[in-house]
Amino acid sequence: GIQVEQSPPDLILQEGANSTLRCNFSDSVNNLQWFHQNPWGQLINLFYIPSGTKQNGRLSATTVATERYSLLYISSSQTTDSGVYFCAVEGSGTYKYIFGTGTRLKVLA
Amino acid sequence: DAGITQSPRHKVTETGTPVTLRCHQTENHRYMYWYRQDPGHGLRLIHYSYGVKDTDKGEVSDGYSVSRSKTEDFLLTLESATSSQTSVYFCAISDSVDRVVAFFGQGTRLTVV
Numbered sequence: 001g002i003q004v005e006q007s008p009p010d011l012i013l014q015e016g017a018n019s020t021l022r023c024n025f026s027d028s029v030n031n032l033q034w035f036h037q038n039p040w041g042q043l044i045n046l047f048y049i050p051s052g053t054k055q056n057g058r059l060s061a062t063t064v065a066t067e068r069y070s071l072l073y074i075s076s077s078q079t080t081d082s083g084v085y086f087c088a089v090e091g092s093g094t095y096k097y098i099f100g101t102g103t104r105l106k107v108l109a
Numbered sequence: 110d111a112g113i114t115q116s117p118r119h120k121v122t123e124t125g126t127p128v129t130l131r132c133h134q135t136e137n138h139r140y141m142y143w144y145r146q147d148p149g150h151g152l153r154l155i156h157y158s159y160g161v162k163d164t165d166k167g168e169v170s171d172g173y174s175v176s177r178s179k180t181e182d183f184l185l186t187l188e189s190a191t192s193s194q195t196s197v198y199f200c201a202i203s204d205s206v207d208r209v210v211a212f213f214g215q216g217t218r219l220t221v222v
Contacts, residue, residue: 001168030208031207031208031209033209033210035210035213041197041215041216042213042215043199043201043213044213045209045210045211045212048207048209086151086152088152088210090208095140095157095159095165095208096154096157096165096167097142097154097201097203097208097210098154098168099144099151099152099153099154100151101149101150101151102151
């Protein structure tokens, strides 16, 4: 099956810093999403981005499907950005979303 | 709040007993998913459904079964619970058009002793 790798596994930032999270996948995909899991365990959909670039406030994402990777950018990080960020992909010809193991982000005040 | 609820939210059960977790949605979404989350593994797909009575296996389906008799409910059953099934279980839903996973439930923390 399709493999999804995220890097870095852990990241510690000072408030106000910028960061880039990466998601690599091993095969062509129909869909790709980024999620944030807050410290209370709630999972929130950030972006649906099978290709191209999207922005939502301080967050933006880019997927280059032909090269099988996606990037999530966080600018001017805040303590509320802390948590785990997951990339999930739906392989071509499937209805199944497969998740990466996540990037755990901690933003220090 | 999103129209997806899981029950129970917490459960402790004994090894060998059957357990059923329920996911209920009010969004009329076609696709429903059950995931488990364990340290070091992220979220792993157990089973999913692409319509009433249409289900298929995910990555880690052994020891689990599912049923979907109506659009709004997706049940996950541990036929004979084992300690390795201690985990946090999440239900998710997505719509038909592009299968964007729109919402996750709050999770069910299951402990098998």
